Amino acid sequence: MTRILVVEDNPDLAYGLRNNLEIEGYQVEVADDGTKGLARARDGRPDLIILDLMLPGMDGFRVLRALREAGRTMPVLILTARGEEADKVRGLRLGADDYVTKPFGVLELLARVEALLRRAAPPLPGGNGGPPPERFGDVEVIPASRTVLRGGQSVPLTPKEFDLLVALLRRRGAVVTRLDLLREVWGYSAEVLSRTVDTHVAELRRKLENDPAAPRHILTVRKSGYRLER
Amino acid sequence: MTRILVVEDNPDLAYGLRNNLEIEGYQVEVADDGTKGLARARDGRPDLIILDLMLPGMDGFRVLRALREAGRTMPVLILTARGEEADKVRGLRLGADDYVTKPFGVLELLARVEALLRRAAPPLPGGNGGPPPERFGDVEVIPASRTVLRGGQSVPLTPKEFDLLVALLRRRGAVVTRLDLLREVWGYSAEVLSRTVDTHVAELRRKLENDPAAPRHILTVRKSGYRLER
DNA sequence: GGCGGTCTGACGGTTTGCTGACAATCTCCG
DNA sequence: CGGAGATTGTCAGCAAACCGTCAGACCGCC
Numbered sequence: 001m002t003r004i005l006v007v008e009d010n011p012d013l014a015y016g017l018r019n020n021l022e023i024e025g026y027q028v029e030v031a032d033d034g035t036k037g038l039a040r041a042r043d044g045r046p047d048l049i050i051l052d053l054m055l056p057g058m059d060g061f062r063v064l065r066a067l068r069e070a071g072r073t074m075p076v077l078i079l080t081a082r083g084e085e086a087d088k089v090r091g092l093r094l095g096a097d098d099y100v101t102k103p104f105g106v107l108e109l110l111a112r113v114e115a116l117l118r119r120a121a122p123p124l125p126g127g128n129g130g131p132p133p134e135r136f137g138d139v140e141v142i143p144a145s146r147t148v149l150r151g152g153q154s155v156p157l158t159p160k161e162f163d164l165l166v167a168l169l170r171r172r173g174a175v176v177t178r179l180d181l182l183r184e185v186w187g188y189s190a191e192v193l194s195r196t197v198d199t200h201v202a203e204l205r206r207k208l209e210n211d212p213a214a215p216r217h218i219l220t221v222r223k224s225g226y227r228l229e230r
Numbered sequence: 231m232t233r234i235l236v237v238e239d240n241p242d243l244a245y246g247l248r249n250n251l252e253i254e255g256y257q258v259e260v261a262d263d264g265t266k267g268l269a270r271a272r273d274g275r276p277d278l279i280i281l282d283l284m285l286p287g288m289d290g291f292r293v294l295r296a297l298r299e300a301g302r303t304m305p306v307l308i309l310t311a312r313g314e315e316a317d318k319v320r321g322l323r324l325g326a327d328d329y330v331t332k333p334f335g336v337l338e339l340l341a342r343v344e345a346l347l348r349r350a351a352p353p354l355p356g357g358n359g360g361p362p363p364e365r366f367g368d369v370e371v372i373p374a375s376r377t378v379l380r381g382g383q384s385v386p387l388t389p390k391e392f393d394l395l396v397a398l399l400r401r402r403g404a405v406v407t408r409l410d411l412l413r414e415v416w417g418y419s420a421e422v423l424s425r426t427v428d429t430h431v432a433e434l435r436r437k438l439e440n441d442p443a444a445p446r447h448i449l450t451v452r453k454s455g456y457r458l459e460r
Numbered sequence: 461g462g463c464g465g466t467c468t469g470a471c472g473g474t475t476t477g478c479t480g481a482c483a484a485t486c487t488c489c490g
Numbered sequence: 491c492g493g494a495g496a497t498t499g500t501c502a503g504c505a506a507a508c509c510g511t512c513a514g515a516c517c518g519c520c
Contacts, residue, residue: 012325015303019349158465174374179328193319194468195510202510213510221376222475222508223389388476424479425499432499443499452486452497 002117003027005046007037007063008079009055017050020106021113034058041067045074048117050109051096052079053087061094068095075116079104103187107163111143118144134169136230137217139208141169148208155207160185164200165208168218168228177225201226232347233257235276237267237293238309239285246418247280250336251343264288271297275304278347280339281326282309283317291324298325305346309334333417337397341373364399366460367447369438371399378438385437390415394430395438398448398458407455431456 004026008014011032018028029044031037034055041049041063049067053060064076075097080087088099097119098112133142140149146162148155157165167184168176178197186196205212219227234256238244241262248258259274261267264285271279271293279297283290294306305327310317318329328342344361363372370379376392378385387395397414398406408427416426435442449457 011301011303012298160466175376179322193315196467198509199467199511220509224376227375390477426478428498429478429500450498 001025001027002048003029003044003046004113005037005040005044005049006030007032007034007041007049007055007060008052009033010052013052016106017109020110024110024114026113034060034063038063038066041072041074042070045072047120048074048113049076050079050113051076053091054081061090064091064094064096075120077109077112077116105163105185105187107166107184111146114143134172136169136172136228137208139217141165150208157204157207160200161204161207164197165204168226172228172230175221175224175227180225197226231255231257232278233259233274233276234278234280234343235267235270235274236260236280237262237264237271237285237290238280238282239263240282243418246336246413247339250340254340254343256343264290264293268293268296271302271304272300275302277350278304278343279306280309280343281306283314283321284311291320294321294324294326305350307339307342307346335393335417336414337393337400364402366399366402366458367438369447371395380438387434387437390430391434391437394427395434398456402458402460405451405454405457410455 002025004021006014006017006021006028008017008030009032014030014032018030021028029040029046031040035058037049037051037055038058040046051060051063055063060078064078067076076095078088078091078096078099079102080091080099081102088101091099097116100109100112133140135141138151139155141147142149143166148157148162148165163185164181167181170184181197182193201218202212205215205218209215209218217229219229221227232255234251236244236247236251236258238247238260239262244260244262248260251258259270259276261270265288267279267281267285268288270276281290281293285293290308294308297306306325308318308321308326308329310321310329310331312331312333318331321329327346330339330342361373363370365371368381369385371377372379373396378387378392378395393415394411397411411427431448432442435445435448439445439447447459449459451457
C-alpha cells in the first residue's frame with residue numbers, strides 16, 4: 001500500500017488531508033511539526049511527502065534540505081501560502097517535486113499526488129496508467145490527462161469545470177450538496193456561497209449535455225444539490 | 231458507540247434532539263451553555279458536536295474557535311437562526327463542517343449528522359455507501375440519491391414528499407401521528423395546523439399507489455395518523 | 461492591454477408548499 | 491337505519507422558495 005506522510009501543523013487541514021487521502025486508499029501518517037516530520041520521513045520512508053513550508057520549530061525548507069541530504073529521494077509536494085512566489089521557487093530548488101498554493105481544492109491536491117506517484121513509480125510492464133477513464137452518456141473523462149471526450153471529440157473544460165465534474169463523478173448516482181462541492185473543488189474552507197456552483201454546473205451542461213435545458217446526466221436535486229447519472 | 235455532544239440552551243430543543251439521536255443509536259450528552267460545552271468537548275472528545283450559535287455566556291463562535299485552537303478536529307454541525315446568512319459563513323470559516331437553519335426538521339438534521347460521521351469514519355474498503363434502499367410494494371426508496379423507483383421506473387417526488395415518505399418509512403408498520411410528522415419533516419416549531427400533511431400524503435398516494443382512493447401501503451389510521459405497510 | 465477564467469448579485473421563471481373552503485367518509489348513537 | 495358530528499380527502503389559488511441565467515467586475519497571465 002502506498003504510504004504518505006503529511007507534515008502540517010494546522011490540525012483542521014491535517015485532518016482533512018488525512019481523510020481525503022485515506023478515502024483514495026493511501027496509508028497516511030501525520031506529523032505536526034518539522035522535527036517530527038523529518039524523523040518520520042527518514043525513519044518510515046513514506047512513498048510521498050506532503051510538506052507545509054510554514055511550520056513551528058524547524059520549517060519546511062530545513063526539513064526538505066535535511067531530507068535530501070540524508071539521501072531520501074521520495075517525491076515531496078510542498079504547500080505554500082498564496083503569493084509566496086519566492087517560497088515556491090526556493091522549495092523547488094531544494095528538491096521539492098511540486099507545489100500547491102493554499103487555499104487549494106482537495107481534488108487538485110489529490111491529482112498532483114497521483115501524478116507524482118505515477119511519475120515516481122517504475123511503470124510496471126502491463127501496468128495501466130492510473131485510474132481508468134470514467135464514462136457517462138457519450139462522455140468520457142480521462143483523469144490522467146485531465147481530458148474530456150464527447151463522442152470521441154475533445155471538449156475543452158476550464159480547470160474548475162473539470163474538477164467539478166470529477167467531484168460529481170466520484171459520487172456518481174448520489175446527491176452531492178453544494179457545500180460538499182465547495183469543499184472538494186474550491187478548498188478546505190468553503191467561503192463562496194453565492195451562485196458560483198450553479199454557474200459552473202450550467203457551463204458543464206452547456207458543454208456536455210445534448211439539451212442543457214433538460215439535462216439527462218447532470219441533474220438538479222431540488223433543495224439538496226446535484227447528482228450525476230450515467 | 232458513537233458519541234454526540236449537543237450544545238443547546240433551549241431545553242425543549244435539547245430534549246428533542248437527545249431523544250431522536252438516541253433512537254438512532256447514538257450516545258448523547260447535552261451542555262446548556264458555551265462554557266460547559268467547550269469543557270465537555272475538550273474533555274470528553276465526542277465523535278461529533280451539534281452546536282447552537284446563539285448561546286448564553288460564551289457564544290457558539292467562541293466555543294468553535296477555542297475548540298479548533300485546542301486541536302480538536304471532530305466534525306461540528308452548527309445551528310443557526312433563519313436568515314442569519316452571515317452567521318453560517320462565519321461558522322464555516324471558523325471550521326464548522328455543516329450547518330442547519332432553525333427551525334429544522336429532525337430528519338434533516340439526522341441525515342446531516344450521518345453524512346458527517348460517514349465522511350469522518352475510516353473508509354472501510356468494500357464498505358457500502360450509506361443506508362441501503364428500502365422497499366414496499368413495488369416501490370423502492372434510495373436515500374443516497376433521493377430517488378424513488380416504482381416498478382423500476384423513476385418517480386419524481388418533491389423535496390417535502392420525499393422527506394415525508396422517509397419519515398413514514400422510518401417507522402414502517404407503526405402509526406405516525408400528524409404531529410410527529412410535522413416535527414420530523416417540518417420542524418420542531420410546528421405551526422402548520424391545516425390540511426398540509428394530508429395534502430402531501432394524498433400526493434404520495436397519487437404517485438405511488440395503484441389505486442390512490444384505496445391505498446394499500448400508505449394507510450390512514452383514523453383519529454391517529456398514518457401508517458406505511460409493505 | 462487584452463484575454464480567458466472565475467465569481468458575484470440581480471433578476472425572472474418555474475416549482476413547490478401552504479392554506480382554507482368544501483366534499484366525502486366514517487363513527488357513534490338514537 | 492338514519493343522522494349528526496367528527497375526521498379525512500380534494501382542490502385551486504396564492505406566496506415564497508429555489509434555481510437558471512446573465513452581465514459585469516475582478517484578477518492573474520500572456
